Amino acid sequence: MSFALEFRKNHLSGRAAPVIAPAKRRRARSKSADRKAVNAATSISGRQVARALMIAGLILAVFNSSALVQYTHRLSDNVLGPEIIIASEKWHALMETGRMTEISHRIRTAVATARTSSWHDIGENLGLDVRQISQSGEPNSQSNNGIITSAPQRPDERGEQPLRSSIADGSS
Amino acid sequence: MLFPTLNFALFFMVVFAISWELKDREEFRKAFLLGASYFFYGYWDWRFTALLAGSSLINYAAGRFLSLTDDDRQRRILVATAVALNLSILGLFKYYGFFLDSLADVLLAMRWERDLPFMEIVLPVGISFFTFQGISYVVDVYRRDIPAADSALDIFLYISFFPQLVAGPIVRAAHFLPQLNQKPQLERSMVSLGIVLILIGLFKKMVIANYLASELVDTVFFDPSVHSSPDLLLALYGYAVQIYCDFSGYSDIAIGVAALLGYRFKWNFNQPYRAASLREFWHRWHISLSEWLRDYLYKPLGGSRHGGLKTYRNLMLTMFLGGIWHGAAWTFVMWGLIHGSVLAAERLLASIRSAPAPAVAIVGFGHGATGQLLSAGSAGQHIFSRVVRIFMTFNIVCFAWIFFRAENFAFALDYLNGLIDWNGEAQFAGPFLVVLIGASLACHFLPETMVEHVARRLEWLGPIGLGLILGFGVLLIEAVAPEGVAPFIYFQF
Known part of the structure; x- marks a missing residue:
């Protein structure tokens, strides 16, 4: 369109140019600003989550490197399998040297102890009279149709290894 | 692919990064999420992705056909056909063996033993969930609760979206499809x-x-x-x-x-074991299934609109079918019947209790010491x-x-x-x-x-x-x- 035609259309055609009411314009502007703000917030949140996921991944790779080794062993069919396995084992050895895997070991040991604890152990820890505690789940209790005939002996009194040390050794 | 595995963690990290990179190109994002969902599903057995696609196609086509006609009879035929097709897929994969086993037992009991066409059919994971989602979409379009989706991509993604694909929740089209048409947002909350x-x-x-x-x-x-x-x-x-x-x-x-x-x-x-009645339990347990059963089974059967006996029948039928939805076994039928009968019994008790009492209505105990004591007691x-x-x-x-x-x-x-x-x-x-x-x-x-x-x-x-x-x-x-x-x-x- 030539400049003259455009000028005539805009200024001389008699049709008033659409006037947007200031309030409407403000609303439109604020809507678009809102959209931009939401977009920006989404981008920021997205980047934050991506970083958080990477940090979480790093934490797991450092403190739970044994899982990485297990995972790579399952990829042994892969073309890159052997290389990945060697790399993960090296990484795990490095983490073990730095005692990074200690946390997981300690938690696992504590859970294993809790799993095999009996009411007798709990009672002892709480300083309660072990004879009055239910025999349920107690491997070392002696019963006669539910009647406790004598105080249950501690494992070490019976010449056995205490339960906890056997778990710590990984032998139970 | 199971959620609590390293495989899923890696898969999700990739999907997350790429999907948000594509946030300004909505159609590409949806296509990518669809591809990721099919990859997720195909990780179990890629052959079943064809079944998933077939189910999505049936429901998309049914929705489009429903949107093209206003004739009630045609619409009824269309929705019935789509629901029947969905249920046939479910029936074939899930109930075929159960049906033949039961038939063989009946024939044996009647001394009419026959060679039946037994087949070893592997149950595709999550089939009950995506079938129910498909049915809910078609029925909602039929009822004009939602418009038929123009884009096949939307329906395919709605039915196969990987977080809910294999074990729910049963997402409703009216809730999910509008989200697909909005620009995705990721708020801090x-x-x-x-x-x-x-x-x-x-x-x-x-x-x-x-x-x-x-x-x-x-x-x-x-x-x-x-x-x-x-x-x-x-x-x-x-x-x-x-x-x-x-x-x-x-x-x-x-x-x-x-x-x-x-x-x-x-x-x-929503903390189901704090429910004080079975009715409340079903408002707290597997809410998406109980709402589905209510909206697409109990209410169409008549719900509680036709008086006592029919209400109890509808409750029993709904829970019976809810039971059989869980699996093709008589134990699940029994489970459903127990729930159905207790729900019916609760309803009966409630109706007896809400019958007008001849005694004077007590509206309060007043503000005095006795009143407070009685209130506390109450x-x-x-x-x-x-x-x-x-x-x-x-x-x-x-x-x-x-x-x-x-x-x-x-x-x-x-x-x-x-x-x-x-x-x-x-x-x-x-x-x-x-x-x-x-x-x-x-x-x-x-x-x-x-x-x-x-x-x-x-x-x-x-x-x-x-x-x-x-x-x-x-x-x-x-x-x-x-x-x-x-x-x-x-x-x-």
């Missing part, structure tokens, strides 16, 4: 809620459900006849907790993963009555779980016999399992909005804080959880 839900879900599944399964429930249910009554009772309560943690854990992770991708799903569980009575009703409801639900979990009817009856003929000593009731069950049940009485409160507290954490919580949270769960990854119970449905 969604991020923190997503991370909190993923951690809670992982803990429920990997720690509570897996320990209960491996150390108690599987052993006791394997042969109930050799276990003592206290152990049977403990294993029953253990199973109630296990199935809740297993299924709600999956739903929590699904809702959390969807939130991180910018989509909102409704809650699927409040106490109310609390006591609620506690009793919660206890009864929980035990009815547990009673029904026996049939749900038992391998077959004979095992379920053995289990019941063992419970009734009370004897023996508890072998499994060690502190670890008792505390695990007790604490899990106690958590049902925490404030209902606690998860949201915790998530709100984390909203303003930066990436380092969130990363530390997620990383150490998963590390703790991984260290506490037993070895191995058991599949989710609801995958088989």
Whole structure:
């Protein structure tokens, strides 16, 4: 369109140019600003989550490197399998040297102890009279149709290894 | 691909990064998410992706045809055809063997033995869930609750979206499709809620459900006849907790993963074992299924509109079909019938209680000392009555779980016999399992909005804080959880 035609259309055609009411314009502007703000917030949140996921991944790779080794062993069919396995084992050895895997070991040991604890152990820890505690789940209790005939002996009194040390050794 | 695995973690990290890179190109983003969902599903068995695509195509086509006609008769035929096709797929894969087994038993009993066309059919994972989603879309379009989707991509993604594909929640088209047409947003509240839900879900599944399964429930249910009554009772309560943690854990992770991708799903569980009636239980347990059954089965059957007897019939039918939806076995039918009859009984009792009483109505006790005493007494009575009703409801639900979990009817009856003929000593009731069950049940009485409160507290954490919580949270769960990854119970449905 030539400049003259455009000028005539805009200024001389008699049709008033659409006037947007200031309030409407403000609303439109604020809507678009809102959209931009939401977009920006989404981008920021997205980047934050991506970083958080990477940090979480790093934490797991450092403190739970044994899982990485297990995972790579399952990829042994892969073309890159052997290389990945060697790399993960090296990484795990490095983490073990730095005692990074200690946390997981300690938690696992504590859970294993809790799993095999009996009411007798709990009672002892709480300083309660072990004879009055239910025999349920107690491997070392002696019963006669539910009647406790004598105080249950501690494992070490019976010449056995205490339960906890056997778990710590990984032998139970 | 199971949620609590490194494979899924890697898959999700890639999907998350690419999907948000594509946030300004909505169609590409949807296509990418669709591809990712098919990859996720095909990871079990790629052949079943064709089934998923076929089911999506049927529902998309039905929706388009429904939008082209206003003729009621044609619309009815279309919706009936689409529903029948959906149910045929479900029936073939899920109920074919069950139907033939039952038919063979009947023929044998009548001495009309025949060679029946038995086939070994593998049940595609999540088939009940995506079939129900497809049906809900077609019926909603038929009822004009939602417009038919123009884009096939939307329907394909709605039916196959990976967080909810294999074990729900059963997302409704009216809730999800509008989200696909909006620009995806990731608010801070969604991020923190997503991370909190993923951690809670992982803990429920990997720690509570897996320990209960491996150390108690599987052993006791394997042969109930050799276990003592206290152990049977403990294993029953253990199973109630296990199935809740297993299924709600999956739903929590699904809702959390969807939130991180910018989509909102409704809650699927809300502390179900604090329900004081079975009706309330179904408002708190597998909410998406109970709403589905209500809207697409109970109400079309007539609901409670045609008086007492028909209401009870509708309740029984709905729960019977709800039972058979879970699996092709008579134990599931029994489970549904128990729920149906108790729901009907509750309704009957409520109608008797709400009948106009001849006595003078008591509107209050006044403000005096006697009035306050009576009010306090009434409040106490109310609390006591609620506690009793919660206890009864929980035990009815547990009673029904026996049939749900038992391998077959004979095992379920053995289990019941063992419970009734009370004897023996508890072998499994060690502190670890008792505390695990007790604490899990106690958590049902925490404030209902606690998860949201915790998530709100984390909203303003930066990436380092969130990363530390997620990383150490998963590390703790991984260290506490037993070895191995058991599949989710609801995958088989």
